[in-house]
Amino acid sequence: MPQNVYDRQDFFKNYIKLDRQVKGLEGAPEWPQLRAMLPDLNGLTVLDLGCGFGWFSRFARENGAKFVRAIDISEKMLERAEEMTSDDNIKYERANLEDLILAEGEYDLVFSSLAFHYVANIASLIKKIGIGLKPSGRLVCSIEHPIYTAPQRPKFIANEETGDKSWLLDNYQKEGPRITNWLAPEIEKQHRTIGTYINTILRNNMQLSDFIEWCPTEEELKRFPTRESEVNKQEILSDIVL
Amino acid sequence: MPQNVYDRQDFFKNYIKLDRQVKGLEGAPEWPQLRAMLPDLNGLTVLDLGCGFGWFSRFARENGAKFVRAIDISEKMLERAEEMTSDDNIKYERANLEDLILAEGEYDLVFSSLAFHYVANIASLIKKIGIGLKPSGRLVCSIEHPIYTAPQRPKFIANEETGDKSWLLDNYQKEGPRITNWLAPEIEKQHRTIGTYINTILRNNMQLSDFIEWCPTEEELKRFPTRESEVNKQEILSDIVL
Numbered sequence: 197m198p199q200n201v202y203d204r205q206d207f208f209k210n211y212i213k214l215d216r217q218v219k220g221l222e223g224a225p226e227w228p229q230l231r232a233m234l235p236d237l238n239g240l241t242v243l244d245l246g247c248g249f250g251w252f253s254r255f256a257r258e259n260g261a262k263f264v265r266a267i268d269i270s271e272k273m274l275e276r277a278e279e280m281t282s283d284d285n286i287k288y289e290r291a292n293l294e295d296l297i298l299a300e301g302e303y304d305l306v307f308s309s310l311a312f313h314y315v316a317n318i319a320s321l322i323k324k325i326g327i328g329l330k331p332s333g334r335l336v337c338s339i340e341h342p343i344y345t346a347p348q349r350p351k352f353i354a355n356e357e358t359g360d361k362s363w364l365l366d367n368y369q370k371e372g373p374r375i376t377n378w379l380a381p382e383i384e385k386q387h388r389t390i391g392t393y394i395n396t397i398l399r400n401n402m403q404l405s406d407f408i409e410w411c412p413t414e415e416e417l418k419r420f421p422t423r424e425s426e427v428n429k430q431e432i433l434s435d436i437v438l
Numbered sequence: 439m440p441q442n443v444y445d446r447q448d449f450f451k452n453y454i455k456l457d458r459q460v461k462g463l464e465g466a467p468e469w470p471q472l473r474a475m476l477p478d479l480n481g482l483t484v485l486d487l488g489c490g491f492g493w494f495s496r497f498a499r500e501n502g503a504k505f506v507r508a509i510d511i512s513e514k515m516l517e518r519a520e521e522m523t524s525d526d527n528i529k530y531e532r533a534n535l536e537d538l539i540l541a542e543g544e545y546d547l548v549f550s551s552l553a554f555h556y557v558a559n560i561a562s563l564i565k566k567i568g569i570g571l572k573p574s575g576r577l578v579c580s581i582e583h584p585i586y587t588a589p590q591r592p593k594f595i596a597n598e599e600t601g602d603k604s605w606l607l608d609n610y611q612k613e614g615p616r617i618t619n620w621l622a623p624e625i626e627k628q629h630r631t632i633g634t635y636i637n638t639i640l641r642n643n644m645q646l647s648d649f650i651e652w653c654p655t656e657e658e659l660k661r662f663p664t665r666e667s668e669v670n671k672q673e674i675l676s677d678i679v680l
Binding site: 368 | 585589595602603604605606607608610611631632633636637640645646647648649650651653
């Protein structure tokens with residue numbers, strides 16, 4: 197069983213304060229670009245991998261999806277999701293994404309927001325997704341940018357003269373687990389290169405149709421001046437949306 | 439007219455000493471992976487963009503290509519290429535890649551090794567390539583990894599405790615020219631994100647079939663211990679092969 201950070205009290209109490217949990221999709225700065233990649237949801241059968249509080253699952257149903265199977269590893273997240281949902285056509289399910297079983301050609305859309313970088317065996321998961329999608333189906337997903345997951349000791353340093361921040365990048369080619377202190381100590385993420393993500397998708401009979409390295413716009417930075425981490429990210433790069 | 443570094447004496451005298459110039463394709467550490475992406479060259483009409491000394495153009499002909507149009511901006515490079523070539527079916531041509539004119543559906547293969555990061559208007563060039571390729575045609579290219587072209591002041595710094603090197607990454611999202619001191623002072627390259635390269639290709643009716651972030655293997659590092667820059671790169675990442 198992999199680490200389930202969401203059920204750790206120290207992580208969870210900070211996690212639920214994030215804008216993307218309090219405000220839902222609109223609180224996630226990358227949502228407009230992720231949304232633009234979605235197909236018309238009307239009548240679709242959807243799989244939501246790492247559904248958290250179920251914000252996307254409800255969005256999908258409100259926008260015409262026929263059925264949503266929503267999966268998360270966290271009991272706490274799913275409890276909260278159930279409380280916020282009254283819809284028999286969203287089926288929440290507790291599972292480790294690595295143990296997922298998918299029937300062939302069942303889904304029109306597989307959606308996953310910022311979950312894949314917690315999954316150790318991504319090749320197996322992507323293969324299952326490729327099988328689980330209908331021939332015309334679509335995977336829309338975001339991951340934390342590998343530039344951010346790469347270093348063993350992630351940090352920015354400031355240039356002494358200019359004050360500009362640089363990200364200390366190393367170990368990009370060394371794939372595997374990384375321990376970070378994001379929201380709580382010793383959170384484990386899985387680092388993989390961009391090439392590995394893309395080629396794993398291509399090798400499983402999927403085509404790449406879009407690839408965004410998201411960062412906030414100047415306007416978003418003005419609207420949310422306190423988003424320190426996003427401000428940093430603008431200087432470098434941020435989450436990848438496939 | 440963009441900068442033509444190859445005809446600058448200070449650059450050229452160092453450039454021609456690189457393994458990839460002295461030994462040709464076998465001197466380029468990424469060649470095995472680039473070669474593995476090539477189609478069977480037999481009977482193909484090939485366009486070689488940024489052909490340099492013509493190593494690839496001759497390789498293509500030796501492996502059955504019917505005709506190679508080989509383009510470079512550098513007079514010096516082309517002079518040397520002509521000297522090394524006796525083959526009427528390789529046509530060398532001096533041109534700025536940005537001024538290239540291609541007829542529709544003329545080429546089976548467009549090849550380009552480490553040239554695109556000198557081209558300012560990549561969207562225009564990729565569009566022309568998309569038009570110039572036959573419907574079954576292929577673009578095989580490598581670029582310097584955007585992680586390396588991003589910073590305004592590119593450098594590694596060593597960790598005081600461990601001695602491990604980290605790359606100082608900044609300005610990744612700020613596309614545009616960068617001035618570096620690679621082989622000579624004030625060499626201008628064009629920085630673009632990985633997303634821009636990939637999406638420019640996808641928007642021009644090409645499919646992505648492979649994407650490699652090249653780095654030397656452990657065995658290569660043992661064989662070539664003096665490849666300092668490649669040793670650094672192994673810790674981070676290196677050229678992209680599309």
